[in-house]
Amino acid sequence: xxxxxxxxxxxxxxxxxxxxxxxxxxxxxxxxxxxxxxxxxxxxxxxxxxxxxxxxxxxxxxxxxxxxxxxxxxxxxxxxxxxxxxxxxxxxxxxxxxxxxxxxxxxxxxxxxxxxxxxxxxxxxxxxxxxxxxxxxxxxxxxxxxxxxxxxxxxxxxxxxxxxxxxx
Amino acid sequence: xxxxxxxxxxxxxxxxxxxxxxxxxxxxxxxxxxxxxxxxxxxxxxxxxxxxxxxxxxxxxxxxxxxxxxxxxxxxxxxxxxxxxxxxxxxxxxxxxxxxxxxxxxxxxxxxxxxxxxxxxxxxxxxxxxxxxxxxxxxxxxxxxxxxxxxxxxxxxxxxxxxxxxxxxxxxxxxxxxxxxxxxxxxxxxxxxxxxxxxxxxxxxxxxxxxxxxxxxxxxxxxxxxxxxxxxxxxxxxxxxxxxxxxxxxxxxxxxxxxxxxxxxxxxxxxxxxxxxxxxxxxxxxxxxxxxxxxxxxxxxxxxxxxxxxxxxxxxxxxxxxxxxxxxxxxxxxxxxxxxxxxxxxxxxxxxxxxxxxxxxxxxxxxxxxxxxxxxxxxxxxxxxxxxxxxxxxxxxxxxxxxxxxxxxxxxxxxxxxxxxxxxxxxxxxxxxxxxxxxxxxxxxxxxxxxxxxxxxxxxxxxxxxxxxxxxxxxxxxxxxxxxxxxxxxxxxxxxxxxxxxxxxxxxxxxxxxxxxxxxxxxxxxxxxxxxxxxxxxxxxxxxxxxxxxxxxxxxxxxxxxxxxxxxxxxxxxxxxxxxxxxxxxxxxxxxxxxxxxxxxxx
Numbered sequence: 001x002x003x004x005x006x007x008x009x010x011x012x013x014x015x016x017x018x019x020x021x022x023x024x025x026x027x028x029x030x031x032x033x034x035x036x037x038x039x040x041x042x043x044x045x046x047x048x049x050x051x052x053x054x055x056x057x058x059x060x061x062x063x064x065x066x067x068x069x070x071x072x073x074x075x076x077x078x079x080x081x082x083x084x085x086x087x088x089x090x091x092x093x094x095x096x097x098x099x100x101x102x103x104x105x106x107x108x109x110x111x112x113x114x115x116x117x118x119x120x121x122x123x124x125x126x127x128x129x130x131x132x133x134x135x136x137x138x139x140x141x142x143x144x145x146x147x148x149x150x151x152x153x154x155x156x157x158x159x160x161x162x163x164x165x166x167x168x
Numbered sequence: 169x170x171x172x173x174x175x176x177x178x179x180x181x182x183x184x185x186x187x188x189x190x191x192x193x194x195x196x197x198x199x200x201x202x203x204x205x206x207x208x209x210x211x212x213x214x215x216x217x218x219x220x221x222x223x224x225x226x227x228x229x230x231x232x233x234x235x236x237x238x239x240x241x242x243x244x245x246x247x248x249x250x251x252x253x254x255x256x257x258x259x260x261x262x263x264x265x266x267x268x269x270x271x272x273x274x275x276x277x278x279x280x281x282x283x284x285x286x287x288x289x290x291x292x293x294x295x296x297x298x299x300x301x302x303x304x305x306x307x308x309x310x311x312x313x314x315x316x317x318x319x320x321x322x323x324x325x326x327x328x329x330x331x332x333x334x335x336x337x338x339x340x341x342x343x344x345x346x347x348x349x350x351x352x353x354x355x356x357x358x359x360x361x362x363x364x365x366x367x368x369x370x371x372x373x374x375x376x377x378x379x380x381x382x383x384x385x386x387x388x389x390x391x392x393x394x395x396x397x398x399x400x401x402x403x404x405x406x407x408x409x410x411x412x413x414x415x416x417x418x419x420x421x422x423x424x425x426x427x428x429x430x431x432x433x434x435x436x437x438x439x440x441x442x443x444x445x446x447x448x449x450x451x452x453x454x455x456x457x458x459x460x461x462x463x464x465x466x467x468x469x470x471x472x473x474x475x476x477x478x479x480x481x482x483x484x485x486x487x488x489x490x491x492x493x494x495x496x497x498x499x500x501x502x503x504x505x506x507x508x509x510x511x512x513x514x515x516x517x518x519x520x521x522x523x524x525x526x527x528x529x530x531x532x533x534x535x536x537x538x539x540x541x542x543x544x545x546x547x548x549x550x551x552x553x554x555x556x557x558x559x560x561x562x563x564x565x566x567x568x569x570x571x572x573x574x575x576x577x578x579x580x581x582x583x584x585x586x587x588x589x590x591x592x593x594x595x596x597x598x599x600x601x602x603x604x605x606x607x608x609x610x611x612x613x614x615x616x617x618x619x620x621x622x623x624x625x626x627x628x629x630x631x632x633x634x635x636x637x638x639x640x641x642x643x644x645x646x647x648x649x650x651x652x653x654x655x656x657x658x659x660x661x662x663x664x665x666x667x668x669x670x671x672x673x674x675x676x677x678x679x680x681x682x683x684x685x686x687x688x689x690x691x692x693x694x695x696x697x698x699x700x701x702x703x704x705x706x707x708x709x710x711x712x713x714x715x716x717x718x719x720x721x722x723x724x725x726x727x728x729x730x731x732x733x734x735x736x737x738x739x740x741x742x743x744x745x746x747x748x749x750x751x752x753x754x755x756x757x758x759x760x761x762x763x764x765x766x767x768x769x770x771x
Contacts, residue, residue, distance in 0.1 A: 043203055150176070
């Protein structure tokens with residue numbers, strides 16, 4: 001398994017693995033660490049991965065085991081039910097990508113300036129001050145553009161909802 | 169900056185999806201970057217390995233070419249110079265070895281031909297000998313070959329060769345630590361032996377650090393013994409113990425002589441209580457090691473000296489209405505003979521020590537009668553352990569160099585240190601506070617002098633001959649004193665902040681007050697006046713641990729008292745016998761120092 005294959009097939013599983021880890025550890029940072037440890041370990045043993053038929057299942061199991069190890073390292077007072085944790089169904093949001101595509105379609109309808117600012121603020125999580133600096137805007141300008149963007153998005157969503165109702 | 173606009177919940181959910189997607193994308197980018205970096209590192213490492221392999225191969229080829237050149241020169245020297253004076257080995261003709269097995273060095277040394285296998289560095293034939301450089305570096309081919317026998321060379325025949333003669337200074341299988349090697353002399357002293365070795369490194373003359381020749385060592389140790397005093401008319405003296413030190417000079421690895429002293433204590437049982445006799449035997453000692461050059465060696469040790477008494481024990485013998493006192497002291501010639509085994513620095517021995525108790529026979533009571541002086545010889549079977557310090561050996565000097573280079577931490581630096589200590593004890597309750605000015609030697613021991621302010625919760629139970637109940641409950645109070653003492657401390661570990669240690673103190677306590685009481689003795693029909701002061705010999709033996717500046721120790725303490733009984737105008741001075749019990753003391757010390765950092769290394 002080379003780099004690109006690993007990125008395509010394994011790293012793409014990161015969101016679902018993160019959810020699995022968070023469901024066991026109840027801590028986002030620890031979950032991130034657990035997923036990273038697991039993926040790096042899998043990378044070290046990537047030559048064996050060719051023999052694994054269900055890569056996603058393999059990775060989920062590996063992450064679960066790593067999470068259980070982390071729980072043991074915390075010396076919990078209550079015994080850990082490893083079997084239950086291993087057998088527990090993982091709630092993975094399969095529609096996330098679809099919902100993202102829908103949201104992205106709405107964003108793409110925005111004028112260029114508004115789209116740029118919305119993506120910087122939400123997708124890249126840049127603070128307002130940095131956006132102002134990057135786009136040479138005053139805070140009032142930014143405020144106004146964001147207001148318009150929200151309004152446009154609201155209207156676009158309303159139109160989308162109405163279309164859906166009409167189709168039905 | 170303006171606050172964010174109000175956002176509709178549905179829009180906010182949609183934007184959250186955007187945020188979540190952005191986070192996932194960034195996380196995946198990070199992971200991809202980590203994977204790429206890992207791959208790049210491995211690739212770079214592969215390149216480094218390849219470069220290193222090429223360099224190593226080049227060096228090996230160059231060395232090989234150089235070696236072949238030398239070999240061919242050597243062959244030319246051997247084969248093409250028939251007129252050169254090459255003394256032959258007496259019994260066997262010169263052997264011709266294959267070209268690839270000849271020869272790192274050859275040439276006449278004191279008329280002996282020696283050929284060394286270049287592959288294995290040992291002799292191919294028993295008729296040939298191997299060159300061993302005792303000191304200095306291995307000879308190079310640039311050096312002129314010796315043509316004349318030199319006085320420093322010696323030839324040792326195979327049958328007559330004595331390995332103990334000192335050609336190889338350390339024939340033990342277990343080599344000494346190489347850190348103690350002094351800078352080697354540039355002078356090369358060739359010695360031809362038939363001793364085979366697989367070592368390629370030069371054999372360098374070194375001294376045994378545990379028995380350094382022509383050097384002083386200090387031994388610190390102790391012993392326990394079972395006494396069997398003969399002709400002792402009264403209950404026997406219980407086992408004794410001793411702690412001491414000896415300063416020895418090692419004439420050779422086999423033989424050393426020195427002077428020593430120890431603190432010697434015995435307990436004399438009077439039937440209802442113990443008295444303690446203390447003495448200091450001062451002696452000359454002589455030690456013979458059977459295996460001088462090995463780390464482990466049996467030895468024979470003897471001591472001859474004289475025992476100086478430190479105190480006396482007094483016993484009261486009632487007669488018909490009267491009584492008399494008899495003093496015992498531990499004094500006289502001191503002789504010891506023992507057999508033991510040295511294990512590196514530790515020496516464990518067992519043997520017999522002769523000492524004796526003298527009854528001075530002074531009549532202490534006016535009604536009594538004189539008794540003759542009795543000298544009671546005692547045969548004591550002892551087991552002794554002592555530890556050898558060699559601060560003046562090469563190893564000790566190496567340690568000094570380490571200190572100069574600042575490789576020791578500040579808690580283990582040598583020099584003067586001030587130690588403040590407080591202690592509390594029980595049986596009887598006591599307390600003390602004081603200071604010790606000690607000098608830390610480079611090795612694991614320190615000596616010092618100190619003084620304490622000490623108080624003991626005294627009850628008259630300890631007064632005089634404590635077995636007599638009518639002395640009890642007469643007076644109680646604090647007996648205050650100032651012990652001044654010498655302090656000896658031996659650490660088990662060196663150069664570490666944490667170390668167990670043994671501490672011994674010996675000194676003299678000066679009384680600050682006295683307690684008095686009177687009692688009408690119906691048995692003796694008289695009024696007895698008692699006076700007690702805590703003045704006399706002071707000793708302490710403890711074990712503890714030190715951690716950085718702090719140390720905590722637990723030990724047993726002994727301090728003699730000064731006790732007077734006056735009756736009918738006669739005064740019985742009962743100085744000596746301990747009147748304060750033997751309290752156990754828990755001591756906390758804090759070290760300030762080193763006061764003068766001679767070497768100043770803090771690491």
